[in-house]
Amino acid sequence: MTRTADAERAPEDVLVALADPIRREVLSTLARDGGATSTSLAARLPVTRQAVAKHLVVLDRAGLVRAHRAGREVRYEADLRPLKQTMHWMNALAAQWEQRLDAIKKLAEGTEQTQSP
Numbered sequence: 001m002t003r004t005a006d007a008e009r010a011p012e013d014v015l016v017a018l019a020d021p022i023r024r025e026v027l028s029t030l031a032r033d034g035g036a037t038s039t040s041l042a043a044r045l046p047v048t049r050q051a052v053a054k055h056l057v058v059l060d061r062a063g064l065v066r067a068h069r070a071g072r073e074v075r076y077e078a079d080l081r082p083l084k085q086t087m088h089w090m091n092a093l094a095a096q097w098e099q100r101l102d103a104i105k106k107l108a109e110g111t112e113q114t115q116s117p
Contacts, residue, residue: 011085011086011089011090013061013062013063013082014062014063014064014082014083014085014086015086016058016062017058017059017061017062017064018062018064018083020055020058022045022047022051022052022055023055023058023059025045026041026045026052026055026056026059026065027059027064027065027078029041029044030065030076030077030078031078031080034077035068035075035076035077035078036075036076037073037074037075037076038052038053038056038074038076041056041076056076059076062082063079063081063082064078064079064080064082064083065077065078065079066079
């Protein structure tokens with residue numbers, strides 16, 4: 001699978017990947033434990049290995065996991081860079097909204113002051 005460069009990764013890919021609680025648990029497990037196979041992940045989760053494999057595809061598409069072949073096994077590791085980029089985007093968006101809300105507040109306060117007797 002060809003992935004886009006990290007700088008071009010869309011925040012919605014990460015948000016879609018994280019929308020599912022099983023995928024969040026898979027990512028948390030990989031980040032905490034440093035890596036695992038789909039079989040070992042399935043042993044810890046209430047889903048089948050095939051379901052875990054499908055979840056890993058979504059996480060891979062978002063750039064949140066990397067797969068490495070080790071003999072006959074495929075091991076997955078967390079890659080949190082896209083998550084950090086999405087957090088940066090969300091913080092920038094929140095800052096823009098804060099600026100807008102501050103401007104509205106100042107406008108409203110200024111209007112009230114000019115109408116006072």
